[in-house]
Amino acid sequence: MDANPIVLDDVAEDVVVVVVEGEHDIYTAPTLRERLDEAIGRGAGVVVDLTRATFVDSSVLGALLDARRRALDAQQGFVVCVGDDVEPGVQRILDITGLVPVLPVVNGREEAIRTVRESNGSSRP
């Protein structure tokens, strides 16, 4: 069993949720990019859930920012979410890089899905 899984969850039926768990860095970033590409390919907007991620570095942020750009180019919503029990180190890198409003990052998967649905098809900011 993979200790650091990245899986696509389509329980929202339209918006695809990319669930990132465990530690992720330059070694797993290519897999994350593949999963994000697959999610964008489905065409209905993407949520990346970092609630159960225990470590993410700038390789992961780079993958998320690239995916965000591609999603927006395709007029799809793109939102990252964390939960109340987000790992402090994960919240720390999001905060000190100022990427919370950029990606953007919201609290909770349901809020993220709602935000993506609202922004699907809207023009790029």
Place this chain on the structure above:
Amino acid sequence: MTITLPEVRMTMPARPEGVAVVRQALAGMADAMDFDAAVVADMKMAVSEACTNVVVHAYDDSAGILEVDIRAEEEALTIVVRDHGTGIQPRPIRRDVPALGLGLPLIAALSDSFELRGSVGEGTEVRMTFRSMRLEDPAAENPVTGTVGSDGRWDPEAVRDSPGGA
């Protein structure tokens, strides 16, 4: 009684899978020294970024070596991440690994002190020190500035939008 403080040297191929190994060794030493959890988190991040820089920037193939020295002091850990590669490069050597360019700003923001040595053709050494307990957040003194640019790389001069959006 004289206590011998631990000192560790790790030498491994400069490959992506090695970065987590360094992180785990570091976390083990820091836990044994009763480091504050927030400092451990910052240390893991900064050292990961330094090791990632070696993997991405130091060698034009995957045959190079990554060296990490971890030296314990009374209430601090000093970590030196070293390569014997091409020296400081502004752009990634390995084009198969996209680089955001955020590594050094993060190292500066998360470490209590930080020194970068090296020159073209002579390799690079990043020396970072972390105190077990902090009175001040180093990110307040050396904040990460800028944001991602239109080319997908970090632009330290770029102005961030206000939270409400500009």
